[in-house]
Amino acid sequence: xxxxxxxxxxxxxxxxxxxxxxxxxxxxxxxxxxxxxxxxxxxxxxxxxxxxxxxxxxxxxxxxxxxxxxxxxxxxxxxxxxxxxxxxxxxxxxxxxxxxxxxxxxxxxxxxxxxxxxxxxxxxxxxxxxxxxxxxxxxxxxxxxxxxxxxxxxxxxxxxxxxxxxxxxxxxxxxxxxxxxxxxxxxxxxxxxxxxxxxxxxxxxxxxxxxxxxxxxxxxxxxxxxxxxxxxxxxxxxxxxxxxxxxxxxxxxxxxxxxxxxxxxxxxxxxxxxxxxxxxxxxxxxxxxxxxxxxxxxxxxxxxxxx
Amino acid sequence: xxxxxxxxxxxxxxxxxxxxxxxxxxxxxxxxxxxxxxxxxxxxxxxxxxxxxxxxxxxxxxxxxxxxxxxxxxxxxxxxxxxxxxx
Numbered sequence: 001x002x003x004x005x006x007x008x009x010x011x012x013x014x015x016x017x018x019x020x021x022x023x024x025x026x027x028x029x030x031x032x033x034x035x036x037x038x039x040x041x042x043x044x045x046x047x048x049x050x051x052x053x054x055x056x057x058x059x060x061x062x063x064x065x066x067x068x069x070x071x072x073x074x075x076x077x078x079x080x081x082x083x084x085x086x087x088x089x090x091x092x093x094x095x096x097x098x099x100x101x102x103x104x105x106x107x108x109x110x111x112x113x114x115x116x117x118x119x120x121x122x123x124x125x126x127x128x129x130x131x132x133x134x135x136x137x138x139x140x141x142x143x144x145x146x147x148x149x150x151x152x153x154x155x156x157x158x159x160x161x162x163x164x165x166x167x168x169x170x171x172x173x174x175x176x177x178x179x180x181x182x183x184x185x186x187x188x189x190x191x192x193x194x195x196x197x198x199x200x201x202x203x204x205x206x207x208x209x210x211x212x213x214x215x216x217x218x219x220x221x222x223x224x225x226x227x228x229x230x231x232x233x234x235x236x237x238x239x240x241x242x243x244x245x246x247x248x249x250x251x252x253x254x255x256x257x258x259x260x261x262x263x264x265x266x267x268x269x270x271x272x273x274x275x276x277x278x279x280x281x282x283x284x285x286x287x288x289x290x291x292x293x294x295x296x297x298x299x300x301x302x303x304x305x306x307x
Numbered sequence: 308x309x310x311x312x313x314x315x316x317x318x319x320x321x322x323x324x325x326x327x328x329x330x331x332x333x334x335x336x337x338x339x340x341x342x343x344x345x346x347x348x349x350x351x352x353x354x355x356x357x358x359x360x361x362x363x364x365x366x367x368x369x370x371x372x373x374x375x376x377x378x379x380x381x382x383x384x385x386x387x388x389x390x391x392x393x394x
Contacts, residue, residue, distance in 0.1 A: 029346040035366040036330045036342060060342030067347040 009054045010037060013061050021151040021234050026068040033057075033064045072153025081139060081154045081237060088138040092130060096123040105181055118180045124173035128165060128225065132232040132258065139236025140251045151237045155230035162229045166222040167200035220272055228279055232258065235286045242293055250289040254282040310357075310379065313340070313348055318357065318372065318380045326371035352376075 017030045037057030044050040072078050100122060103114045114122070135158065139149075175197040182191040195218045198206065206215035235254055242250040261274040310318070316339065321327065324335050329349055333340045349370055352358045357376040360368040372380070 025350050029343075029350065031366040032329060032346045032368060033343050036328075039330070039365070039367070056342065062343070063341055064343030064346060067344045071347060071351075 007041060007050065007054055010034070010041065010057065013058065017061070017065075020065075021155070021238065022068060023072070023150055026072070026150075026152060029064045029068055030061070033060050036060065069153040069156045072150030073157045075150055075153070077149040078154045078157075081149045081233075082157065084142075085135055085138040085158070085233070088134045089127060089131070092134060093123050093127055096126045105184060112184050114181060118177060121173050121177035121180065124170060128170050131162070131165075131225070132228040133255065135229050135233035136236040136255055136258070139233050140239045142240060149237050149240070151234040154237070155234040158233050159226060159230040162226040163200075166225050171197045171199050217272075224272065224275055224279075228258075228275075231279060231283065235282055238286050238290060242289055246289055246293060250286065254285050257281050257285060310383070314352055314357070315383055316340070317345075317348060317352065318376055318383070321358065321370065321372050321376070322380055326369050328367050328369055330367075332370070 014034055017034070020026075022030070034057075037053070037060065040053045040057070041050065044053045073082070097119050100114075100119045101116075103119055103122070104111045105114060106112075171193070175191075175193050178194075178197065179191050182189070193202075195203070195211075195214055198215075198218070200219075200222070203215045203219050206212065207219075209215075236251075239247065239251045239254070258278050261271070261278045264274075316336070317332065320332055320335060320340075324331070327335070329345045330342070333342055333345055349358060349360070349368075353360055353370075355375075356373055357379055358370050359373050360370050362368050
């Protein structure tokens, strides 16, 4: 039981750590780190000392989280998971490029091919849009009895990749594509970037301008993608523990739930909300399947004839 | 067995201070070891068989060198490869 003296910050951090998908050794790291924090808080006599202990505890948890993530992300299973996602991504980009190879634009009544560079640049947006699905499918679709992978490290690593992609990579690719195609119409002219072509820093700068509402909406959209990809990756890895009919249902159902808001004609005012609701529902459904699988295993273990 | 510098340092520190909690090792290291990260390193060393741990009531563990840990430390000292925890 958390002692009263632990403080609100400790309780928040403890609650956050309890929902992270880490293995037993990661749990032990966090348990010992939190135990140190409690012990130091118990001996902190003054308010300033308690603040210092709180910040030290937070720093220790952050450091433990980083070390656990790096250990998991660089483990054999973690590298295999990320390599599989990379392979699926490369294959998807190749398919996208093949489908759009003959893409052309009408310039002053004449069809002009976008060209390989334009097709490649245009594929980046498609890849980013498909990334949550790719993460889920690449993590879930492995052979039976594959070793249980660590989830936190690969998920956090993909989160970091998505921050770079959504913050700088995708805007740069979008702008390069627009400039390439714009040059077909107006060679020599400069095309200013739109909202989708602004980096994170530029969007934050726009929050205090007249475009604050649009900038906030764009930031919200990109934040969703930064969070959705690691959540779907961790969810896909979790489905590997399901057996029997739960393996099929637990793999397909969350994917369908995630995709529904993008296929349904949701009123524009509720689009973002529906996407977040779908993502949270995916997590809830996975947890229900995990609980059911765990209960079934326990009942099988406790059965009278179990040897 | 090749050991990273942090693990070599923890071996020598545990030899110097005896069985300790992770937080005690952090405090004894004078800043060289960090809270949080030390438990990942100690867990790895325990998997290698260099240290063993005993869980206490409050989820903390007392760590101490195993026989393998003592022999590894002795070998490192012969090679002159241990940095100064045993002063």
